[in-house]
Amino acid sequence: MRKMALLLVVMAALVLTVIYYPRYVEKPVKDGDGPLAVYISPRYTAPEFHSPLEWYQRYHKDALNRGDLIQSDCLYCHEPEKSCNNCHAYVGAAAIQP
Ligand code: HEC
Ligand code: HEC
Incomplete structure (x- = not known):
């Protein structure tokens, strides 16, 4: 019984x-x-400042913080919902507001 x-x-x-x-x-x-x-x-080609991409995935934040570029420059090619915030939600970074 106990075995059962x-x-x-x-x-x-x-x-x-x-x-x-x-x-x-x-x-x-x-x-x-x-x-x-x-x-x-x-229709957009990758700009030179993205290269190498692995590096840019990690350090684009610094480029923005330094003021090399501003966010609206990015949104010329990037739609926030399709190529910023899906990754930001995954890594836990703040959402980009257009
Ligand atoms: C001229 C159009 C254009 C502009 C402006 C632009 N990007 Fe991009 N971005 C691209 C393209 C195209 C890719 C894909 C590159 C590839 O596949 O090699 C990309 C890729 C990326 C990636 C990597 C995505 C991934 O999944 O690997 C990040 C992060 C990124 N961009 C952030 C930014 C930021 C931040 C800015 C503003 C400072 C910006 N981009 C401005 C066209 C642009
Ligand atoms: C492939 C993933 C990925 C994509 C796509 C991506 N990011 Fe990021 N982003 C990150 C990571 C990871 C961090 C955190 C980096 C750190 O804290 O060192 C970050 C941080 C940031 C920060 C600093 C905010 C914070 O909470 O510290 C800004 C601003 C930023 N990203 C802008 C953008 C913009 C604008 C786009 C779309 C054009 C974009 N990112 C697309 C991965 C991504």
């Missing part, structure tokens, strides 16, 4: 693990799929 109960507990634990197993979390990837995908209209 134990078996049931183990089975329940297994089933719950399968149901609640952490899902794959999407990342904000350029031209990726899903709601976090970063999209910039293909």
Whole structure:
């Protein structure tokens, strides 16, 4: 009887693990799929100051804080909802208000 109960507990634990197993979390990837995908209209070419892109993903904040460029310059090509705030929500940075 006790063995049976134990078996049931183990089975329940297994089933719950399968149901609640952490899902794959999407990342904000350029031209990726899903709601976090970063999209910039293909009619714009990447400006030189973005290069290398990995560096810019990390340090664009400093360029803005230094005043090299202002936010409205960015929004000429970037739509905040599609290529700023989806990534900002993911990393926990403040949302860009147009
Ligand atoms: C002339 C158009 C243009 C302007 C102006 C512009 N961007 Fe971009 N940006 C792009 C393009 C195009 C890409 C994609 C580049 C690529 O795929 O190599 C991009 C990519 C990025 C990325 C990386 C996105 C990712 O998922 O890797 C960040 C961050 C970014 N831009 C921030 C900014 C900021 C901040 C400004 C203002 C200071 C700005 N951009 C101004 C066109 C622009
Ligand atoms: C690929 C991801 C990504 C994209 C796309 C992106 N950012 Fe950021 N942004 C970040 C990260 C990460 C930080 C925090 C950097 C840090 O604190 O060192 C940040 C911080 C900032 C900050 C400083 C705000 C704060 O809370 O510290 C500004 C301003 C900013 N981004 C502007 C923009 C603009 C404008 C765009 C769209 C043109 C944009 N970002 C697109 C990743 C991104």
